[in-house]
Amino acid sequence: MGRLVMKFGGTSVADIGHIRNVARHVLREVKAGHHVVVVVSAMAGTTDRLVGWCKEAAPVHDAREYDAIVASGEQVTAGLLAIVLQDMGVPARSWQGWQIPLKTDGVHGSARIAEIDSAEIRKRMEQGQVAVVAGFQGVGPDKRLTTLGRGGTDTSAVAMAASLDAACDIYTDVDGVYTADPRIVTGARKLDRISYEEMLEQASLGAKVLQTRSVELAMVYKVPLQVRSSFEAPDSPNQNKPDGSGPGTIVCEEDKILEQHVVSGIAYSRDEAKVSIRKVKDQPGVSASVFGPLAEADISVDMIVQNVSTDGANANITFTVARKDLRKAIEVLNGVKDKIGFLELTHSADVAKVSVVGIGMRSHAGVAAKMFRSLADKGINIQAIATSEIKVSVLIDEAYTELAVRALHQAYGLEA
Amino acid sequence: MGRLVMKFGGTSVADIGHIRNVARHVLREVKAGHHVVVVVSAMAGTTDRLVGWCKEAAPVHDAREYDAIVASGEQVTAGLLAIVLQDMGVPARSWQGWQIPLKTDGVHGSARIAEIDSAEIRKRMEQGQVAVVAGFQGVGPDKRLTTLGRGGTDTSAVAMAASLDAACDIYTDVDGVYTADPRIVTGARKLDRISYEEMLEQASLGAKVLQTRSVELAMVYKVPLQVRSSFEAPDSPNQNKPDGSGPGTIVCEEDKILEQHVVSGIAYSRDEAKVSIRKVKDQPGVSASVFGPLAEADISVDMIVQNVSTDGANANITFTVARKDLRKAIEVLNGVKDKIGFLELTHSADVAKVSVVGIGMRSHAGVAAKMFRSLADKGINIQAIATSEIKVSVLIDEAYTELAVRALHQAYGLEA
Numbered sequence: 006m007g008r009l010v011m012k013f014g015g016t017s018v019a020d021i022g023h024i025r026n027v028a029r030h031v032l033r034e035v036k037a038g039h040h041v042v043v044v045v046s047a048m049a050g051t052t053d054r055l056v057g058w059c060k061e062a063a064p065v066h067d068a069r070e071y072d073a074i075v076a077s078g079e080q081v082t083a084g085l086l087a088i089v090l091q092d093m094g095v096p097a098r099s100w101q102g103w104q105i106p107l108k109t110d111g112v113h114g115s116a117r118i119a120e121i122d123s124a125e126i127r128k129r130m131e132q133g134q135v136a137v138v139a140g141f142q143g144v145g146p147d148k149r150l151t152t153l154g155r156g157g158t159d160t161s162a163v164a165m166a167a168s169l170d171a172a173c174d175i176y177t178d179v180d181g182v183y184t185a186d187p188r189i190v191t192g193a194r195k196l197d198r199i200s201y202e203e204m205l206e207q208a209s210l211g212a213k214v215l216q217t218r219s220v221e222l223a224m225v226y227k228v229p230l231q232v233r234s235s236f237e238a239p240d241s242p243n244q245n246k247p248d249g250s251g252p253g254t255i256v257c258e259e260d261k262i263l264e265q266h267v268v269s270g271i272a273y274s275r276d277e278a279k280v281s282i283r284k285v286k287d288q289p290g291v292s293a294s295v296f297g298p299l300a301e302a303d304i305s306v307d308m309i310v311q312n313v314s315t316d317g318a319n320a321n322i323t324f325t326v327a328r329k330d331l332r333k334a335i336e337v338l339n340g341v342k343d344k345i346g347f348l349e350l351t352h353s354a355d356v357a358k359v360s361v362v363g364i365g366m367r368s369h370a371g372v373a374a375k376m377f378r379s380l381a382d383k384g385i386n387i388q389a390i391a392t393s394e395i396k397v398s399v400l401i402d403e404a405y406t407e408l409a410v411r412a413l414h415q416a417y418g419l420e421a
Numbered sequence: 422m423g424r425l426v427m428k429f430g431g432t433s434v435a436d437i438g439h440i441r442n443v444a445r446h447v448l449r450e451v452k453a454g455h456h457v458v459v460v461v462s463a464m465a466g467t468t469d470r471l472v473g474w475c476k477e478a479a480p481v482h483d484a485r486e487y488d489a490i491v492a493s494g495e496q497v498t499a500g501l502l503a504i505v506l507q508d509m510g511v512p513a514r515s516w517q518g519w520q521i522p523l524k525t526d527g528v529h530g531s532a533r534i535a536e537i538d539s540a541e542i543r544k545r546m547e548q549g550q551v552a553v554v555a556g557f558q559g560v561g562p563d564k565r566l567t568t569l570g571r572g573g574t575d576t577s578a579v580a581m582a583a584s585l586d587a588a589c590d591i592y593t594d595v596d597g598v599y600t601a602d603p604r605i606v607t608g609a610r611k612l613d614r615i616s617y618e619e620m621l622e623q624a625s626l627g628a629k630v631l632q633t634r635s636v637e638l639a640m641v642y643k644v645p646l647q648v649r650s651s652f653e654a655p656d657s658p659n660q661n662k663p664d665g666s667g668p669g670t671i672v673c674e675e676d677k678i679l680e681q682h683v684v685s686g687i688a689y690s691r692d693e694a695k696v697s698i699r700k701v702k703d704q705p706g707v708s709a710s711v712f713g714p715l716a717e718a719d720i721s722v723d724m725i726v727q728n729v730s731t732d733g734a735n736a737n738i739t740f741t742v743a744r745k746d747l748r749k750a751i752e753v754l755n756g757v758k759d760k761i762g763f764l765e766l767t768h769s770a771d772v773a774k775v776s777v778v779g780i781g782m783r784s785h786a787g788v789a790a791k792m793f794r795s796l797a798d799k800g801i802n803i804q805a806i807a808t809s810e811i812k813v814s815v816l817i818d819e820a821y822t823e824l825a826v827r828a829l830h831q832a833y834g835l836e837a
Contacts, residue, residue, distance in 0.1 A: 021477040055497065061437040062501050063508035070507075073515050074500035077493035081471065084490035085478050091486075092479035099489050103519070104564060148520060 008130065008171035009039040012140065012162035015049040016178055017235035018082050021089070028089040029239035030176065031135060035095055040130040042169065044140045044162040045086055047078025068113035069149050072142075076102070076150045079139035079158070087137045097135040100126065102151075103144035107161070111145030115154035118143060118161075121168040130169070138165060156216025163219045167226035174253070175215060176235035181254035182207065182214055184419040185271040189407045192420035196269060200259035203269050204230075206362045206396045210272035215256075223256065230256040259364050267365035267372060268417040271410050274358045275403060277307070278331035279388065280324055282338070284348035287313055287320040294345045295322060295338070302337045304330045308358070308391040308400055319348075323389055325400060328354055356388065357406040360398040361413055373397045379416040385409055424546065424587030425455040428556065428578035431465040432594055433651035434498050437505070444505040445655035446592065447551060451511055456546040458585065460556045460578040461502055463494025484529035485565050488558075492518070492566045495555035495574070503553045513551040516542065518567075519560035523577070527561030531570035534559060534577075537584040546585070554581060572632025579635045583642035590669070591631060592651035597670035598623065598630055600835040601687040605823050608836035612685060616675035619685050620646075622778045622812045626688035631672075639672065646672035675780050683781035683788060684833040687826050690774045691819060693723070694747035695804065696740055698754070700764035703729055703736040710761045711738060711754070718753045720746045724774070724807040724816055735764075739805055741816060744770055772804060773822040776814040777829055789813045795832040801825055 011034065013027050027043075034041050046052075055075050059066050083099035090097035105126065109116035126136045140158030145151045153160050159175060166173035181195040182204065199207075201224035208217045214232055223230045233253025259265075285291055292311070299306055310323045326334050331354055338350060366372040373390075376397055380387060385408065389400040401409055414420065427450065429443050443459075450457050462468075471491045475482050499515035506513035521542065525532035542552045556574030561567045569576050575591060582589035596611065598620065603609040615623075617640035624633045630648055639646045649669025675681075701707050708727070715722055725740045742750050747770055754766055782788040792813055796803060801824065805816040817825055830836065 021474060024478065058437060058497070058501055059504060062440065062504040066504040067507055067514075070500040070503045070515055073517070074497050077496050080493050080496075081474070081490050084486040085474055087486045088475060088478040088482040091483055098483075099486055101489070 007039065008042075008166075008169050009034055010042045010044060010162050010166040010169065010171045010173040012044045012158060012173065012175045013046065013235055014158060014177055015046040015052070017176055018045055018047075018086070019049040021085065024082070024086050024089050026239060027086060027176075027235065028093055028095070030235065031090060032093055032095055033239050035135065040133075040171075042126065042130065042136045042138060042165055042171065043086060044138045044158060044165060045079060045082040046140055046158040048082055051078040051081070072113045072150045072152045075152055076139070076142040079141050083137045083139040090135055090137070095135055096133055097137055098129075099137045099139065101139050102142035103148070105138070107143040107164070109143035109145055109151045109153070111147060111149075111151060113145070113149075113151055116143060116145065116151035118153070118164045121164060123165065123168040127169060156218060159216045159219035160222060163222045163226075163228055163230065166228045167222065172229040172231070173223065174231045174233055175219075176233055177214065178234070178236060179214060179232070180234035180237065180252065181232050182256075182270070184269065185410055185414045186273070189273075189410050190271075190414045193414065194419060194421040196254045198255045198257060198262045199269055200262060200364050201256055202259065202395055203362050203364050204256045206360070206393065207270060207272050210274055210358070210360045210362065210396070210398065220256065227258065232256065265365050266363060266419075267369045268361050268363035268419065269365075270362050271413045271417075271419070272360045272362055273406055273410050275406065276328050277325050277356050277358050277400065278328045278334075278354040279352060279356045279400060280326065280331070280334055280338070281351045282322045282345070282347045282349070283351070284319040285322055286346050287318060291320065291345070292322070294341070296324075298337050298341050299326075299334060302333060304334050304337070308389045308398065310389045325356070325358070325389065355403045356400050357403040357409075358398050358400055359406065359409045359413065360396050361417065362396045363417075364395050366397075367394055375416055376413060379412050380409060383408055383412050385412075423455065424458070424582075424585050425450055426458045426460060426578050426582040426585065426587045426589040428460045428574060428589065428591045429462065429651055430574060430593055431462040431468070433592055434461055434463075434502070435465040437501065440498070440502050440505050442655060443502060443592075443651065444509055444511070446651065447506060448509055448511055449655050451551065456549075456587075458542065458546065458552045458554060458581055458587065459502060460554045460574060460581060461495060461498040462556050462574040463491075464498055467494040467497070488529045488566045488568045492555070492558040492568055495557050499553045499555040506551055506553070511551055512549055513553055514545075515553045515555065517555050518558035519564070521554070523559040523580070525559035525561055525567045525569070527563060527565075527567060529561070529565075529567055532559060532561065532567035534569070534580045537580060539581065539584040543585060572634060575632045575635035576638060579638045579642075579644050579646070582644045583638065588645040588647070589639065590647045590649055591635075592649055593630065594650070594652060595630060595648070596650035596653065596668065597648050598672075598686070600685065601826055601830045602689070605689075605826050606687075606830045609830065610835060610837040612670045614671045614673060614678045615685055616678060616780050617672055618675065618811055619778050619780050620672045622776070622809065623686060623688050626690055626774070626776045626778065626812070626814065636672065643674065648672065681781050682779060682835075683785045684777055684779035684835065685781075686778050687829045687833075687835070688776045688778060689822055689826050691822065692744050693741050693772050693774050693816065694744045694750075694768065694770040695772045695816060696742065696747070696750055696754070696766065696768045698738045698761070698763045698766050700735040701738055702762050703734060707736065707761070708738070710757070712740075714753050714757050715742075715750060718749060720750050720753070724805045724814065726805045741772070741774070741805065771819045772816050773819040773825075774814050774816055775822065775825045775829065776812050777833065778812045779833075780811050782813075783810055791832055792829060795828050796825060799824055799828050801828075
């Protein structure tokens with residue numbers, strides 16, 4: 006048996022009862038002979054309360070103090086889990102980011118991991134001690150606490166696994182990665198395996214199982230990831246499959262996936278808004294004049310469609326932004342209207358992005374064509390298209406989201 | 422103006438509104454030209470919640486994990502106060518114990534301070550930055566967090582002051598040290614000054630204004646202490662007296678107290694229980710056979726009275742313990758009854774200790790006699806007596822506590 010990093014999020018450690026459940030999962034792996042590191046989030050609600058206090062103290066506040074305050078949440082969970090593990094007879098101790106140390110670049114509020122000195126933890130693992138690591142946090146070059154930003158605990162877990170040459174199990178409130186959202190598609194099927202690349206697309210397309218950054222990190226360092234449920238009984242027979250494949254979905258390199266599907270899943274996101282600029286003068290630099298100011302305002306632009314008007318002198322540009330950024334994007338563009346010189350600006354928040362993801366489409370033609378045909382058959386109009394090597398995304402009227410996901414799930418034969 | 426350490430307890434930082442009030446006190450001292458360090462406790466209720474979780478996790482738990490969990494409370498307050506101070510235009514940053522570092526002996530749960538390296542804080546003070554220090558915590562030789570036990574934040578504050586050659590203002594929910602508890606004695610008077618020795622007796626006799634340990638530390642390092650109210654308006658004219666004496670009570674060396682009273686105050690404690698052992702064989706080693714087992718059981722004994730019985734062969738021993746220890750003390754003694762060989766064990770929890778404290782009694786005879794006379798005049802029976810250089814304590818029926826305190830307050834002329 007090898008080294009294993011187990012990660013548990015806030016809802017999995019919401020109170021002492023839940024923490025005890027987590028400890029039983031850990032105990033099972035220890036009994037199976039694994040050398041275990043556990044990485045934990047703050048108890049559900051804690052981070053929100055701490056962030057609320059920071060905002061109440063001052064709407065705009067020092068990110069260094071914010072980090073010191075917010076990092077306390079994971080510190081508490083780590084200590085409590087260590088106590089419960091010891092109570093179950095498992096040797097354990099908690100580690101705060103600075104104690105490991107997990108060194109970051111010092112960018113407070115959204116630090117990146119620079120270096121992990123895991124020698125001491127590695128030594129204690131060999132002696133059978135479980136390390137309970139406070140996730141989401143590290144220490145900057147100035148010896149002040151830093152937090153890793155959204156999804157930081159996933160990132161901590163994967164980074165610890167990379168540093169220890171360990172596998173990484175991400176325990177969450179779903180039991181794996183599905184071919185589509187089971188709340189929408191009754192026939193959605195849990196995948197045994199998915200490639201890093203596909204998972205990365207899924208994550209960035211709105212499937213909230215794993216954070217993009219942690220998947221990137223796992224891909225770079227080839228950390229075998231597993232997404233599995235923390236709410237399933239720790240001692241259920243489902244926990245240890247005879248073939249060692251685990252009860253969840255394993256995220257790994259594509260050559261380790263025996264049964265390749267052309268398409269592995271259908272993702273969707275309602276967090277979209279569309280902006281159209283009509284009759285922009287079609288000349289070199291026009292795109293820069295539109296997207297430069299948006300970038301400066303820290304607004305990420307996703308899909309972009311540009312076409313030349315019938316008279317050949319003007320262009321229409323359509324693009325999408327996150328729904329929360331819509332108002333700001335409109336303000337920015339109206340502010341530079343004279344400079345860009347457009348006729349009209351329209352916008353809509355009633356749009357959704359639906360995507361087909363699959364590593365097999367690299368070698369299979371016709372995936373996009375099938376998508377467009379399926380949607381057309383249901384009378385769904387496509388407002389924009391974006392593609393990558395392994396995904397095709399379309400922007401549609403939000404009202405058709407479920408219909409589109411179901412139609413595509415069936416079209417690619419993904420049913421169980 | 423000099424260096425100043427300001428300490429605020431849990432009720433003074435109970436929420437962001439209270440923290441803002443604390444910041445205004447700090448702002449006032451900064452404006453007055455002081456170089457300020459603030460030492461804070463956890464927000465009221467936080468420590469209890471964290472301790473509760475530890476107990477729920479396991480009734481008996483690793484003190485190292487307990488320390489890591491509980492120390493998070495002060496960490497949060499320090500960060501929040503730093504944010505509020507910055508918002509008011511005061512340069513400030515938070516410091517956790519390990520960041521200073523405040524090094525302790527590593528005895529988890531009740532560590533003693535070994536060394537404070539305050540060079541960096543001193544440098545930043547000179548540059549006008551306010552250091553907001555998380556109280557109650559330090560770091561042990563093993564680089565794990567340690568907490569200082571009960572009253573730890575007072576101890577942190579005094580130790581920081583000693584290390585920085587600063588004065589120390591302890592902000593609390595009373596506005597100073599009184600000649601007696603004002604809830605009992607309407608004419609009780611706030612003292613302008615009190616000596617370390619007297620304060621030490623007051624603290625150990627049950628007046629809950631300051632913790633004994635912090636007073637001891639202040640006495641050893643000659644740190645000028647002031648006890649003052651955090652609830653008074655930070656900008657009230659009472660805050661800065663023309664003579665610089667401050668609005669609270671200053672605890673200092675006795676030679677700095679111009680107007681010496683023979684008696685400075687009347688203290689009382691209801692946290693007492695009495696145990697009597699009748700007819701112990703009066704032979705060498707009998708005291709050891711009684712008090713040895715109690716010490717081994719970690720029970721502190723306070724007052725002791727031993728007298729020989731009329732037949733000369735037996736002794737009666739009466740002593741007091743903290744009320745919470747009574748049951749345990751009886752168990753211990755009954756367990757060694759055969760070894761000690763006593764006839765009867767009686768006990769009572771309906772007792773109180775009333776004490777007269779005053780540095781002047783060193784040079785004035787008759788203080789104790791006056792005490793006994795006053796109590797006799799009110800028909801109050803004395804069950805035991807204990808004395809030190811600067812205090813006389815008597816054990817009486819608890820029902821007479823208020824009466825005794827009032828009578829003594831009047832007898833020594835302490836009224837306002």
